Amino acid sequence: MKLPLLDDLIEEQMQIYDAPPDKNLFVLGPPGSGKTTMAVHRTQYLKTLKRRAVLITKNRMLAALAAQLGSGPTTSTMNTFFTRDFFNRFNFPAPQPVKRFQYDWPAVMAQYEDEKVEPTLDHLIIDEGQNLPADFYAWAVRFGAKNVTVFADEDQTTDHQRASIQDIRNAPMPDPIRLKENHRNTEEIAWVAEHFHHRANTLPPGIIRRGRGGSVPRLEPISNWADAVNLIANGYRNRGGTIGVIVHKVRDAQELQSQLRASLPPDTRIDVYTHESPKGSEHQIKLMMPGITVLTSLAVIGLEFDTVYLQDLFRSTPEKTTDEQRRLYMLCARARDHLTIFNGLPPLTQQQLSRLPAPNLLNR
Amino acid sequence: MPAYPGWLDRVIDQVVNDPINADCRTTANTYLGWPRDTVFFEVIKGGQADFDAPQKELAGPDKALLYAKYNQSRHLDELRCAFDQLFKTSVLSNRPTVVDLGCGPFTAGLSLASVLGPEKMFRYYGVDRYESMLALGNRMAEATKAQGCLHPQTHLQFTDDLSDIDFGAVRGELTIFVASYLLASPTLDPEELVADILAAHKRIGPGPCAVLYTNSSNPKAREKFPAFSDSLIAGGFQSFREKVERFELTRNPKDLHYALFFKSATH
Numbered sequence A: 001m002k003l004p005l006l007d008d009l010i011e012e013q014m015q016i017y018d019a020p021p022d023k024n025l026f027v028l029g030p031p032g033s034g035k036t037t038m039a040v041h042r043t044q045y046l047k048t049l050k051r052r053a054v055l056i057t058k059n060r061m062l063a064a065l066a067a068q069l070g071s072g073p074t075t076s077t078m079n080t081f082f083t084r085d086f087f088n089r090f091n092f093p094a095p096q097p098v099k100r101f102q103y104d105w106p107a108v109m110a111q112y113e114d115e116k117v118e119p120t121l122d123h124l125i126i127d128e129g130q131n132l133p134a135d136f137y138a139w140a141v142r143f144g145a146k147n148v149t150v151f152a153d154e155d156q157t158t159d160h161q162r163a164s165i166q167d168i169r170n171a172p173m174p175d176p177i178r179l180k181e182n183h184r185n186t187e188e189i190a191w192v193a194e195h196f197h198h199r200a201n202t203l204p205p206g207i208i209r210r211g212r213g214g215s216v217p218r219l220e221p222i223s224n225w226a227d228a229v230n231l232i233a234n235g236y237r238n239r240g241g242t243i244g245v246i247v248h249k250v251r252d253a254q255e256l257q258s259q260l261r262a263s264l265p266p267d268t269r270i271d272v273y274t275h276e277s278p279k280g281s282e283h284q285i286k287l288m289m290p291g292i293t294v295l296t297s298l299a300v301i302g303l304e305f306d307t308v309y310l311q312d313l314f315r316s317t318p319e320k321t322t323d324e325q326r327r328l329y330m331l332c333a334r335a336r337d338h339l340t341i342f343n344g345l346p347p348l349t350q351q352q353l354s355r356l357p358a359p360n361l362l363n364r
Numbered sequence B: 001m002p003a004y005p006g007w008l009d010r011v012i013d014q015v016v017n018d019p020i021n022a023d024c025r026t027t028a029n030t031y032l033g034w035p036r037d038t039v040f041f042e043v044i045k046g047g048q049a050d051f052d053a054p055q056k057e058l059a060g061p062d063k064a065l066l067y068a069k070y071n072q073s074r075h076l077d078e079l080r081c082a083f084d085q086l087f088k089t090s091v092l093s094n095r096p097t098v099v100d101l102g103c104g105p106f107t108a109g110l111s112l113a114s115v116l117g118p119e120k121m122f123r124y125y126g127v128d129r130y131e132s133m134l135a136l137g138n139r140m141a142e143a144t145k146a147q148g149c150l151h152p153q154t155h156l157q158f159t160d161d162l163s164d165i166d167f168g169a170v171r172g173e174l175t176i177f178v179a180s181y182l183l184a185s186p187t188l189d190p191e192e193l194v195a196d197i198l199a200a201h202k203r204i205g206p207g208p209c210a211v212l213y214t215n216s217s218n219p220k221a222r223e224k225f226p227a228f229s230d231s232l233i234a235g236g237f238q239s240f241r242e243k244v245e246r247f248e249l250t251r252n253p254k255d256l257h258y259a260l261f262f263k264s265a266t267h
Helices: A035-048 A060-069 A078-090 A105-114 A134-144 A165-169 A187-195 A225-239 A250-263 A322-332 A350-354 B006-022 B036-043 B060-086 B107-116 B131-146 B190-204 B225-234
Strands: A025-028 A053-057 A075-077 A123-126 A147-152 A218-221 A242-247 A270-273 A291-296 A305-310 A335-343 B097-101 B123-127 B155-159 B175-180 B209-216 B238-247 B254-263
Touching: A025 A035, A025 A165, A035 A053, A035 A060, A035 A123, A035 A147, A053 A060, A053 A078, A060 A075, A075 A078, A078 A105, A078 A134, A105 A134, A123 A134, A134 A147, A134 A165, A147 A165, A187 A322, A187 A335, A225 A242, A225 A250, A225 A305, A225 A335, A242 A250, A250 A270, A250 A291, A305 A322, A322 A335, B006 B060, B006 B107, B006 B131, B036 B060, B060 B107, B060 B131, B060 B175, B060 B209, B060 B238, B060 B254, B097 B107, B097 B190, B107 B123, B107 B131, B107 B175, B123 B131, B131 B155, B175 B190, B190 B225, B209 B225, B225 B238, B225 B254
Parallel strands: A025 A147, A053 A075, A053 A123, A123 A147, A218 A335, A242 A291, A242 A305, A270 A291, A305 A335, B097 B123, B097 B175, B123 B155, B175 B209
Antiparallel strands: B209 B254, B238 B254
């Protein structure tokens, strides 16, 4: 009997960054599939071809990280990019009749149509595209740039303004290419994240390319923030690397930062970034340098850390909605090598504990 | 092919050999009271018996046990040899979903467990129309688990209907359907089987898919193969290997008909 090796029949993850520069490209990828890295590489590749390319995303911290990853590709948030384009063309602000950052897209489209605007930018690259408003895509494809590349994962949607795969295709964008592999998480961490992968999800979790890391995620009881600080500080002293601490409230993030500063040497990088942080502060945070970054969960989409301490779990267990389950899936998948989930402030109920991964996956 | 790992011998002894030997009907010339030299043709009918129907003093579960005693070892050797080649490095093919069509006594599950070892997880769905086989398969699976030779995340499930399986949330890893000696069944409709395979794969997810076929080389036993192959190819599979050759890596070498079909992941 002679049979081929199955690995020889399964195609490797395709290269995205050097796809044809003059075509729209739509890429779907689960957590850890390298969407942000590919978005940065594609932006740089297009620049080597002398194309004017801008990388945009919803989250300021992710935009700042993309800039750090690529040694300075042009990055921006969607809001900054769009409002600037509008103002520069028409000399008045984009219409936001109901709420700040909620644009009147039909009015926007009519304004651009009336002025017969043609895009001047060569290429717009969008990362974490699921968290941008659905109506933005028709504008991006028609007026934002001559070509658009979108990286997205509908199953990691965290924002109330959002776009489904179908919304993005309706822009119109081509049929999506699917990234199939998870290069980020150890097996142990991927299993915990996948526990929260909802059956209504459209994209399968990535095939885990890393083996076991030897560190089984842990559920650690904490009674107060001092307990959390002890665990985080010990983890940093023992392992170093990049640590992300994800909490619910802005004031908790600030409290943790001040207690961590008191517990660790003064030259330790201990940053805090929340969705309320002042504009521009994200550029001061060097996420890839060893140190600790305390974030609220709204600010963490697209980021990754060697070690993650996750406090903001209690709000979504038991998962009453698909969105809550997706949030947990996304949060757990931020960790590369080590994951600790805090049981405390407030402590999880018995019902919440029973919904967590089994003890062989999540050590108690 | 290397010898069975110790746990596999222990599982077979515990679930098949010991109960047969300890049965009060078993004598020096019989198993469960049936003459040993006629079991293959008269009781298990070369593997095509009705394993739920009683036969004289034998109940359905007795016939399933005798099937395992007489037929399983060859099928184990063949599938272990196949999986050993298919999963030699098991990087991209990590965490496969295995659907064992006409699973009998957990044969593909035992084979895969012995090749992947306890470090690699897989999902196994055994499908068989006979209750006695599903019960025996379950006992084999439980005994295997008890030996500690399965990855703790490995999932095992038995059912009589492929179309009823709930595969859970969508997955992107490799799926492999095993049709070992299934096409020899006179009642099987190969087009319907392929339609069920395609539907099941769609429910599992957009990952790549392989179909591994083995069978007797007897022309009558493999007369449904062309229709099976044509339907798979019409369903998007490519045929990567099809051959009749002597399978030597077993106690009594015989000719074997085998084939592998493969379908890439969808984008």
